[in-house]
Amino acid sequence: MSDKEVKNLEEMFEACIARDEKIEPKDWMPEKYRQTHIRQISQHAHSEIVGMLPEGNWITRAPSLRRKAALLAKVQDEAGHGLYLYSACETLGISREELYEQLHSGKAKYSSIFNYPTITWADIGAIGWLVDGAAIINQVPLCNTSFGPYARAMVRVCKEESFHQRQGYEIMLTLCNGTEEQKAMAQDALNRWWWPSLMMFGPTDAESTHTEQSMKWKLKRKTNDELRQQFIDQTVPQADILGITVPDPDLKWNDERGHYDFGEIDWDEFWQVVKGHGPCNKERLNARVSAWEEGEWVRDAAMAYAEKQEERKATTKKAS
Amino acid sequence: MSDKKKNWPLWEVFVRSKNGLEHRHFGSLHAADAEMALENARDVYTRRNEGVSIWVVESKHITASNPSDNGELFEPAQDKVYRHPTFYDLPDEVKHM
Numbered sequence: 139m140s141d142k143e144v145k146n147l148e149e150m151f152e153a154c155i156a157r158d159e160k161i162e163p164k165d166w167m168p169e170k171y172r173q174t175h176i177r178q179i180s181q182h183a184h185s186e187i188v189g190m191l192p193e194g195n196w197i198t199r200a201p202s203l204r205r206k207a208a209l210l211a212k213v214q215d216e217a218g219h220g221l222y223l224y225s226a227c228e229t230l231g232i233s234r235e236e237l238y239e240q241l242h243s244g245k246a247k248y249s250s251i252f253n254y255p256t257i258t259w260a261d262i263g264a265i266g267w268l269v270d271g272a273a274i275i276n277q278v279p280l281c282n283t284s285f286g287p288y289a290r291a292m293v294r295v296c297k298e299e300s301f302h303q304r305q306g307y308e309i310m311l312t313l314c315n316g317t318e319e320q321k322a323m324a325q326d327a328l329n330r331w332w333w334p335s336l337m338m339f340g341p342t343d344a345e346s347t348h349t350e351q352s353m354k355w356k357l358k359r360k361t362n363d364e365l366r367q368q369f370i371d372q373t374v375p376q377a378d379i380l381g382i383t384v385p386d387p388d389l390k391w392n393d394e395r396g397h398y399d400f401g402e403i404d405w406d407e408f409w410q411v412v413k414g415h416g417p418c419n420k421e422r423l424n425a426r427v428s429a430w431e432e433g434e435w436v437r438d439a440a441m442a443y444a445e446k447q448e449e450r451k452a453t454t455k456k457a458s
Numbered sequence: 459m460s461d462k463k464k465n466w467p468l469w470e471v472f473v474r475s476k477n478g479l480e481h482r483h484f485g486s487l488h489a490a491d492a493e494m495a496l497e498n499a500r501d502v503y504t505r506r507n508e509g510v511s512i513w514v515v516e517s518k519h520i521t522a523s524n525p526s527d528n529g530e531l532f533e534p535a536q537d538k539v540y541r542h543p544t545f546y547d548l549p550d551e552v553k554h555m
């Protein structure tokens with residue numbers, strides 16, 4: 139194809155997205171669109187999968203059967219989210235094995251929030267409330283993104299997320315209505331998860347490189363800073379209901395802006411964790427890799443069994 | 459992971475959400491065989507009563523039309539307005555038609 143022809147196709151492609159039409163896997167797409175989507179969708183899938191680890195840590199120690207059933211169901215949902223997203227990503231022509239390889243080798247990234255430890259039961263409450271809450275704000279606009287399989291996966295994901303956030307908030311509420319010690323535990327969890335949750339929206343708009351292109355392709359509808367502000371505005375009153383304090387001395391309602399003002403985010407910490415130096419980066423990746431490696435014999439046995447069944451079917455057919 | 463090793467193939471999942479409705483494409487998944495594909499489809503796509511019946515088919519068995527043939531395949535229908543009821547002029551007095 140000549141450069142002119144490609145340019146022509148690209149213009150038609152952008153116009154199609156501007157008209158709010160969806161792009162489907164077999165449609166022509168610019169290489170950059172394909173690569174950007176593979177990166178973003180796989181990163182998203184990896185986050186769902188790695189995200190199971192901090193919470194899985196508490197399944198056997200949940201304080202009641204009710205909590206245990208809910209947490210199990212939530213973690214199972216996150217596995218499902220990862221699977222919807224991996225299959226959406228595979229429609230772009232990359233295999234599941236390549237995607238895992240990118241995660242396991244450290245080449246692919248996942249959300250940094252999962253590199254923080256879950257040291258008390260209140261962390262499970264804080265994660266559902268804050269981390270799933272932030273994820274919902276990031277994900278809802280993606281239900282209208284331009285790539286069909288991604289948009290469809292996100293619709294299903296978003297439908298399932300709201301229970302995640304509610305069960306987390308309910309845990310916090312129970313702790314906050316409990317003993318002094320329990321309430322202190324909830325406060326401590328908020329202290330540790332607040333800032334990393336704000337970082338989930340990514341660098342400030344001034345620092346963010348992909349925003350304009352992502353807006354065009356509807357991978358983004360609002361900027362990082364807008365989404366972060368939305369999260370703060372909706373979460374602070376929820377903390378007030380719990381009766382615990384957001385750990386930011388600069389947090390203050392600004393009547394003029396109609397938003398909360400908030401303090402400086404520690405971006406050094408953010409980049410440290412992104413680069414692999416967070417408290418649990420090694421532990422998370424090791425857990426993933428060993429789950430994959432230790433499961434190898436199971437995958438092989440299942441495949442061998444399937445092949446044997448096929449062969450048997452073929453020979454009985456011949457014989458009859 | 460060696461290149462020679464066979465990985466679990468890809469399956470497409472179709473779910474009927476309730477009797478009276480058609481099976482609809484829900485997504486895909488990997489499984490060693492059809493039975494496992496059904497079990498995985500149940501866990502991945504019907505955790506909240508989304509279905510009463512599941513079909514799985516190995517993706518490689520699906521033949522799909524190519525978007526570059528869309529003109530030839532679908533455009534001929536565009537100028538066949540006489541396939542639509544509004545093409546026919548009838549007087550207003552004619553009722554129930």
Ligand SMILES: [Fe+2]
Nearest residue numbers: 186215216219
């Ligand atoms: Fe999720």
Ligand SMILES: [Fe+2]
Nearest residue numbers: 216270299302
């Ligand atoms: Fe979630």
